[in-house]
Amino acid sequence: MNKLNIVLFGPPGAGKGTQSELIIKEFNLTHISTGDLFRKHIGEGTELGKEAQRYMDEGELVPDQLVIDMVEAKLSENHTTTGFIFDGFPRTVNQAEALDKLLDRVSNPIAVTIALEVPEEELKRRLLERGKTSGRPDDQNEEKVNTRISVYLAETLPVATYYKEQSKFSSVDGIGSIEDIFARISQAIASHSTI
Numbered sequence: 001m002n003k004l005n006i007v008l009f010g011p012p013g014a015g016k017g018t019q020s021e022l023i024i025k026e027f028n029l030t031h032i033s034t035g036d037l038f039r040k041h042i043g044e045g046t047e048l049g050k051e052a053q054r055y056m057d058e059g060e061l062v063p064d065q066l067v068i069d070m071v072e073a074k075l076s077e078n079h080t081t082t083g084f085i086f087d088g089f090p091r092t093v094n095q096a097e098a099l100d101k102l103l104d105r106v107s108n109p110i111a112v113t114i115a116l117e118v119p120e121e122e123l124k125r126r127l128l129e130r131g132k133t134s135g136r137p138d139d140q141n142e143e144k145v146n147t148r149i150s151v152y153l154a155e156t157l158p159v160a161t162y163y164k165e166q167s168k169f170s171s172v173d174g175i176g177s178i179e180d181i182f183a184r185i186s187q188a189i190a191s192h193s194t195i
């Protein structure tokens with residue numbers, strides 16, 4: 001059976017988490033949010049959580065191999081799913097290449113990468129607003145928010161080129177109501193998938 005694998009791409013604060021929830025319901029996918037998985041490890045006090053927290057607290061990326069191993073475990077735990085939505089992963093070209101290799105093994109490549117486009121000022125506003133209630137230390141401090149956006153521009157943006165070169169990239173305007181943005185995403189998925 002052909003699975004529908006989607007990467008939801010975009011800077012911190014673009015709305016990936018919110019839109020993932022709607023996409024999962026509509027397309028019956030398994031959510032792999034590397035940020036959520038790390039926060040779960042931190043909550044459970046695992047070794048991986050302790051290691052990841054050092055980077056997350058600074059707004060830096062967790063080293064690739066830790067992320068890739070964690071995703072590999074998640075993929076094999078859920079091998080009967082109808083597809084995955086990757087949220088906040090891959091965040092480096094190295095991670096994107098590793099993901100392609102993992103998906104090659106099961107002959108189910110990425111169908112499309114959907115990029116949520118939101119201007120930088122709006123991202124900062126949203127993240128600091130979210131920080132008032134999310135309890136996430138990396139949302140509560142302007143300097144850390146700035147670091148996360150710089151890290152995105154330097155390390156994650158090249159991932160867009162990686163998928164553009166494979167003709168698996170679609171940009172979506174991330175400004176508007178949750179429903180309107182979801183409608184744009186659904187359209188982009190429909191035009192890239194056979195489901």
Ligand code: AMP
Binds near residue numbers: 063089091092138
């Ligand atoms: P997020 O919830 O996606 O905003 O991720 C929160 C933090 O977790 C990031 O700022 C990184 O420190 C770490 N993180 C999440 N996903 C990744 C990833 N794919 N690669 C490296 N670090 C990650």
